[in-house]
Structure formats: C-alpha cells, structure tokens
Amino acid sequence: MEKEPVITVRNLSKQFGLFTAVDNISFDVNKGEIFGFLGANGAGKTTAMRMLCGLSLPSSGTARVAGYDVYRENEWIKRKIGYMSQRFSLYEDLTIRENIRFYAGIYGLSDIQIREKTRMLVEKLHLEGKEKTLVRELPLGWKQKIAFSIAIVHDPAIVFLDEPTAGVDPITRREFWSLIYEASARGITIFVTTHYMDEAEYCNRVSIMVDGRIEALDTPAALMKIHQAGSMDEVFLQLARKAVRAGD
Amino acid sequence: MNQFLVFVKKECLHIWRDRRTLFILIWMPVVQIILYGFALTNEVKNANIAILDQSKDQATLAISNEIAASRYFHLIKTLYSFKDIAATFREGKTRLVIAFPVNFQNDLLHTNHAQIQIIADASDPNTANMLTNYASAIINDYQQSLLKNEQLPYTIKTEVRMFYNPELKGAYNFVPGVMALVLMIVCAMMTSIAIVREKEMGTMEVILVSPLKPFRIIIAKTIPYLLVSVLNIACILLLGVYVLDVPIAGSLWLLIAESILFTITSLSLGILISNSVRTQQAAMFTSMMSLFLPTLLFSGFLFPVENMPYALQVISNIVPAKWYYIIVKEVMIKGLGFGAVWKETSVLLLMTFLLLAISIKQFKIRLS
Known part of the structure; x- marks a missing residue:
C-alpha cells in the first residue's frame, strides 16, 4: 500500500476551560488504511474525532483531513468524509429507499446517481423487495450494515465510524467487518473507534488514547510484541490502567 | 438548493408517517374552535x-x-x-x-x-x-x-351600543385567541419536538457532519410546520366565518401576512426550546409551561390584560401572542388596516428577529 497520508495531525489539543480533553496528539492515517482509534470512555476519542469531522474547532495544533485544513476549510472536509455513529443514525419511520435518497441527497448526488446507488446498495446487501420496508422493522444487524453503506454512499475519501458495532452480536460484527474491508479495498480510508479488542486486531494500525494523549500507535502485531502481550486486550488493559481520569 | 429540498421532503415524510400526530395537528384547531365557540361561550341564552x-x-x-x-x-x-x-x-x-x-x-x-x-x-x-x-x-x-x-324635549336618554360586536358574541374573542394558541402549539411545540427527536435518535450528528449548513438544517426542519400552520389558519378562518359567523371585516391578506409573521415567531421559539433540552418529553413539557400557559393567560383572550395588576401587565408585554391577538382583533373584527396595527407588527417583527438570531447562534455554539 502506498504511503499517502489522508489525515495528518500535529500537536492537536482541545481545551474546555481548564480541562484538556485532547492533549497534544500527532499521527498520520494513510489512504485506504483501516485505522483503529482506541481508548477508554472519557479518554478523548470523541472530541478528537469531532475535530477531524469539522464539528469542533481545535484549541491548538494543526490537522489536515483529505487535504483540507480543519480550521479554515471544514466545509470542504464535510464533502469528503462519511460518518456513522454508534446509534446507526437511520430514520426509523422512513423506508430503506427513503433513507438512501435522503442521505445521498444531502450530499448533493443527482437523481440519476441516487437511483444507481440505490440499485447497487440493494443488490449488495441482498435487500431486493425490501426497499419499501420501514427501517423500524429491520433487525439490528441489517440496520447497521445499511447505515454503513449509506455513510459511504457518496464515495468519501474517509469514513469515520464511532463505535459502529456497539451492541451487535459477534456473527453480525464479522459480516460488518467484511463490508469495512471491501470499502478499504476500494480506497476508502476507515477511521474507526471500538471497545472490542478482537476488532482492533482487524485494523491495519491502532492508536490507544489514555487521558487525552496517544500512548501507543502501531500495527496490532507490533503492539502485542512491544508489550509482551498475547492479545490486544492485554495491551489495552496495560495502557488504560495508567489512566487517572475517570471515564463517564 | 436541491439538498435543501431533499431535507424538506424528508421532513414532510416524517409528518406524513406519523398519522396520529398529523390527525391531532389538523383536528386540534377544529375541536378548539367548536369547543370555545359553542361549549365555553360566555354568551347567555335563555x-x-x-x-x-x-x-x-x-x-x-x-x-x-x-x-x-x-x-x-x-x-x-x-x-x-x-x-x-x-x-x-x-x-x-x-x-x-x-x-x-x-x-x-x-x-x-x-x-x-x-x-x-x-x-x-x-x-x-x-x-x-x-x-x-x-x-x-x-x-x-x-x-x-x-x-x-310623543316628543318630550327634555328627556335624557341613555343609549348603549356595542361596537364591532353588537350582539356581544363570545366567538369574536375566541377565534383570534384560538388562532394564537393553535399557531403557538403547532409551531413551537412541534418544531422543538422534531429537532430534539433528531438529537435523541443520533441522526442530528450525522446531518451536522454532512455539507448542509446548520442554518439550512433548521430552516428545512421548520418549513413543513409552517405549511401545516397555514392549513390551520385557513381551517380556523373558514370555521370562524361559516360556522361561528365571525366576519373578516378587514383585509384577508393582511390577516394572513400577520399570521405568517406570528408563525415565524413561534417557530423561532420552538428552535430556542430545542436548543436547551435533550429529550422529546422535556421539549413538550417546556413548550407547555413556557408557551401554552402564558399564551392562555396573558394574550388577553380569556382574561382582559387591562384588569391585571401592573406587574402582570408589564410581563404580558413579552408574550408574543398578546401582540398577535391585538392585531387579529383590529384587522379581523374591527376591519382596520395596517395603519392601525403597525406598532404591534413592529413589536412582533423585532421579537422574531431577536429570537431567530439568538436561536440560530445558540445552535451554532452547540456545535463547536
């Protein structure tokens, strides 16, 4: 894989009053990479991710996402990224097709593009004949897969996934990860937060945040070697135990 | 602009799917007009x-x-x-x-x-x-x-005439009052609930990450409720004229324009409420307590404001419904033109600008 950074973060910090939520973090994410962004609750993951998505301005430091500056060009960043939250963020009272139309529509896709995307998405997820089903009536695993497919419906450079598998069973999680691999193979960079350490092992590289700082950043194999651990679970526990800040 | 329309369409779908709420929104004014007009009338017959x-x-x-x-x-x-x-x-x-x-x-x-x-x-x-x-x-x-x-030259006679409402009909009071009340509820309560629902569902985050500007999101969310309100205004006026015999003495277009202005005031109140609460229930409760009751008490439609203690009269000035109620009475019942209501209209306009500015600014602050 060619090393072409799509996210460049240097000395990024965010303060809320006296509280430093994100403390001087630096890292790069390369094109097409699956980047795991780990950390206990309250470690500052969400704040960092919000800054990269253009939802929140950093207090200091620099960051470029998809080639755009997070301070001045966040409107451009928004066009280049996709986002999926842990709550799957589909409208339960709309049908599958209406959800696709809406999210594709607000990213400015034309009617022809939307029709084509809907057809492809329905085919890929084997939803033929279900297009007019209300999302409310679907099982959780389906909703999650549809939400992910919708998050990348506009072919973004990077997709941010905020705990996308929370509360989903292991089989569905595995199916979900195969969708992630497929997107990554198409050149979409995946930036994912998770609490499941088996998922961390699926990532190309992971960073572990503790108390607003990045304590470790490497491939899962290298991290396990450095910390002489048998699994990512052990690595995480070793690092997260040092935290002084209480999770929420 | 196309993105904006996609959003408005989706918002209409929400309203359309939620038939029960839509049903209530359409029928509430009808029921209120009939209730106030007939059952709660303060006319005395027989x-x-x-x-x-x-x-x-x-x-x-x-x-x-x-x-x-x-x-x-x-x-x-x-x-x-x-x-x-x-x-x-x-x-x-x-x-x-x-x-x-x-x-x-x-x-x-x-x-x-x-x-x-x-x-x-x-x-x-x-x-x-x-x-x-x-x-x-x-x-x-x-x-x-x-x-x-018999011509008796020196007899003093008293003459009582009831202007604008010679038969002292209660409906003359209630129709403008119900208009204020219904518009307040439909616009403020429903928009605040609709916005807070997106927060609750987590969809707001996703929309905010999209290229849609926050200002447009807010406007797109309120437009369908503006349409429902226009429907409500039409409903109330038709019922008022044809069922309760309340005439529209003044200009219909002026009345409609003023109603739309008040609708926008209420919408901005709804946005303001949605900024400060987290759950749909809280949104509903806050709207009820901070909008419905003051509208009922201070608009002057149930209790004359002039009879209240001075402190309450001062408070009543910040209730937008009071100004709208005065405007509707002047235009609809007395048949006066814009010249008679420009002061009240300016007050409403000023309130609307302030509320909109504050609520949109707050909405942005929440993002950073």
Missing part, C-alpha cells in the same frame, strides 16, 4: 328570570312581554312580593329578577321619571353583568319607542 310586577299596567306589561320574548331570557316565575325575591334566588334556578314598583306607568307619564329594579344573582359576576346589560337594553328600547310617539 337565562331563567322572574318578574315582580306590583303595578300591572300597560307599560309594565309591554316591557315584561318584550323581555320574556327575548332569546336571552326565559320567564319561569311571576312573583307577588319583595319577600319572594330572596327565596327565588335561593332556589338557584333564577338568574335575574325584574321588579316594577307600584304606579309605574303613572310615574313615567306624569313625572317623566319611573324606576325599575333589576336584581341579579351575582355569584357569577360575568353572567350577572351581561344579563343586567341585556335587560337594560330592552328597557331602553321600550323607552325609545315611547319617545317616538
């Missing part, structure tokens, strides 16, 4: 009265007949002495007693000065007040008819 006639002459009989024939009164009893009056009221059925003294016609014709006593059961002061007014009006009518026959 009030039970009794007459004590100690004179029994031509004049007293004529007046008694006129009163008994009026649709406001229903004669249920004839009394024979003053002592009966108290007993009659205690029975509780009689609201008004009209007592003629001895030699009524004699006094009237020879001294030009006769007296009638109108005694009302004032345990319900509003009704009592109204009934005595009705009775006085009938007696005045009779007096005038006498004057027509």
Whole structure:
C-alpha cells in the first residue's frame, strides 16, 4: 500500500476551560488504511474525532483531513468524509429507499446517481423487495450494515465510524467487518473507534488514547510484541490502567 | 438548493408517517374552535328570570312581554312580593329578577321619571353583568319607542351600543385567541419536538457532519410546520366565518401576512426550546409551561390584560401572542388596516428577529 497520508495531525489539543480533553496528539492515517482509534470512555476519542469531522474547532495544533485544513476549510472536509455513529443514525419511520435518497441527497448526488446507488446498495446487501420496508422493522444487524453503506454512499475519501458495532452480536460484527474491508479495498480510508479488542486486531494500525494523549500507535502485531502481550486486550488493559481520569 | 429540498421532503415524510400526530395537528384547531365557540361561550341564552310586577299596567306589561320574548331570557316565575325575591334566588334556578314598583306607568307619564329594579344573582359576576346589560337594553328600547310617539324635549336618554360586536358574541374573542394558541402549539411545540427527536435518535450528528449548513438544517426542519400552520389558519378562518359567523371585516391578506409573521415567531421559539433540552418529553413539557400557559393567560383572550395588576401587565408585554391577538382583533373584527396595527407588527417583527438570531447562534455554539 502506498504511503499517502489522508489525515495528518500535529500537536492537536482541545481545551474546555481548564480541562484538556485532547492533549497534544500527532499521527498520520494513510489512504485506504483501516485505522483503529482506541481508548477508554472519557479518554478523548470523541472530541478528537469531532475535530477531524469539522464539528469542533481545535484549541491548538494543526490537522489536515483529505487535504483540507480543519480550521479554515471544514466545509470542504464535510464533502469528503462519511460518518456513522454508534446509534446507526437511520430514520426509523422512513423506508430503506427513503433513507438512501435522503442521505445521498444531502450530499448533493443527482437523481440519476441516487437511483444507481440505490440499485447497487440493494443488490449488495441482498435487500431486493425490501426497499419499501420501514427501517423500524429491520433487525439490528441489517440496520447497521445499511447505515454503513449509506455513510459511504457518496464515495468519501474517509469514513469515520464511532463505535459502529456497539451492541451487535459477534456473527453480525464479522459480516460488518467484511463490508469495512471491501470499502478499504476500494480506497476508502476507515477511521474507526471500538471497545472490542478482537476488532482492533482487524485494523491495519491502532492508536490507544489514555487521558487525552496517544500512548501507543502501531500495527496490532507490533503492539502485542512491544508489550509482551498475547492479545490486544492485554495491551489495552496495560495502557488504560495508567489512566487517572475517570471515564463517564 | 436541491439538498435543501431533499431535507424538506424528508421532513414532510416524517409528518406524513406519523398519522396520529398529523390527525391531532389538523383536528386540534377544529375541536378548539367548536369547543370555545359553542361549549365555553360566555354568551347567555335563555337565562331563567322572574318578574315582580306590583303595578300591572300597560307599560309594565309591554316591557315584561318584550323581555320574556327575548332569546336571552326565559320567564319561569311571576312573583307577588319583595319577600319572594330572596327565596327565588335561593332556589338557584333564577338568574335575574325584574321588579316594577307600584304606579309605574303613572310615574313615567306624569313625572317623566319611573324606576325599575333589576336584581341579579351575582355569584357569577360575568353572567350577572351581561344579563343586567341585556335587560337594560330592552328597557331602553321600550323607552325609545315611547319617545317616538310623543316628543318630550327634555328627556335624557341613555343609549348603549356595542361596537364591532353588537350582539356581544363570545366567538369574536375566541377565534383570534384560538388562532394564537393553535399557531403557538403547532409551531413551537412541534418544531422543538422534531429537532430534539433528531438529537435523541443520533441522526442530528450525522446531518451536522454532512455539507448542509446548520442554518439550512433548521430552516428545512421548520418549513413543513409552517405549511401545516397555514392549513390551520385557513381551517380556523373558514370555521370562524361559516360556522361561528365571525366576519373578516378587514383585509384577508393582511390577516394572513400577520399570521405568517406570528408563525415565524413561534417557530423561532420552538428552535430556542430545542436548543436547551435533550429529550422529546422535556421539549413538550417546556413548550407547555413556557408557551401554552402564558399564551392562555396573558394574550388577553380569556382574561382582559387591562384588569391585571401592573406587574402582570408589564410581563404580558413579552408574550408574543398578546401582540398577535391585538392585531387579529383590529384587522379581523374591527376591519382596520395596517395603519392601525403597525406598532404591534413592529413589536412582533423585532421579537422574531431577536429570537431567530439568538436561536440560530445558540445552535451554532452547540456545535463547536
């Protein structure tokens, strides 16, 4: 894989009053990479991710996402990224097709593009004949897969996934990860937060945040070697135990 | 712009899918108009009265007949002495007693000065007040008819005329009041709930990450409710005119324009509420307490603002519904033009600008 950074973060910090939520973090994410962004609750993951998505301005430091500056060009960043939250963020009272139309529509896709995307998405997820089903009536695993497919419906450079598998069973999680691999193979960079350490092992590289700082950043194999651990679970526990800040 | 329309369309779908709420939104004004217009009316019809006639002459009989024939009164009893009056009221059925003294016609014709006593059961002061007014009006009518026959130059006559609402119809008050109330609820409560629902569901985050500008998101979310409100205004006006016989004396377009202005005021209040609460229930409760009640109490439609203590009168000035209520009454009932309501309109405009500015600014602050 060619090393072409799509996210460049240097000395990024965010303060809320006296509280430093994100403390001087630096890292790069390369094109097409699956980047795991780990950390206990309250470690500052969400704040960092919000800054990269253009939802929140950093207090200091620099960051470029998809080639755009997070301070001045966040409107451009928004066009280049996709986002999926842990709550799957589909409208339960709309049908599958209406959800696709809406999210594709607000990213400015034309009617022809939307029709084509809907057809492809329905085919890929084997939803033929279900297009007019209300999302409310679907099982959780389906909703999650549809939400992910919708998050990348506009072919973004990077997709941010905020705990996308929370509360989903292991089989569905595995199916979900195969969708992630497929997107990554198409050149979409995946930036994912998770609490499941088996998922961390699926990532190309992971960073572990503790108390607003990045304590470790490497491939899962290298991290396990450095910390002489048998699994990512052990690595995480070793690092997260040092935290002084209480999770929420 | 296309992105914006996609959003509006999706918002309409939400409303359309939620049939129960849509049903309530459309029928609430209809039910309220009918309730206030008919059931809660403060007009009095067929009030039970009794007459004590100690004179029994031509004049007293004529007046008694006129009163008994009026649709406001229903004669249920004839009394024979003053002592009966108290007993009659205690029975509780009689609201008004009209007592003629001895030699009524004699006094009237020879001294030009006769007296009638109108005694009302004032345990319900509003009704009592109204009934005595009705009775006085009938007696005045009779007096005038006498004057027509014989020119008596020095007689002083009182004349009561009820301007704009000669029949003292309650609907004249209620229709503008219900308009203010319904628009407030539909716009403020429904938009605040709709915005907070997106926060609750987590969809707001995803929309905010999209290239849509926050300002446009807010506007797109409110437009469908603006449309529902216009439908409500039409409904209320049609019912008012054709069912309750309340005329639209002034310009219909001015009335509609002012209503849309008030709708926007309410929408911005809804946005303001949605910024400060996290759950749909909290949004509903806050709207109820901070909008519905003040509108009911301070708009002047149930309780006249002029009769309130000074402090409350001052407070009533910050209730947008008060200004809208005044405007609707001036335009719809009195038939006055923009010249008569420009002050109230400016107050509403100023409030709307302030509220919109604050609520959109707050919405942005929440993001950073």
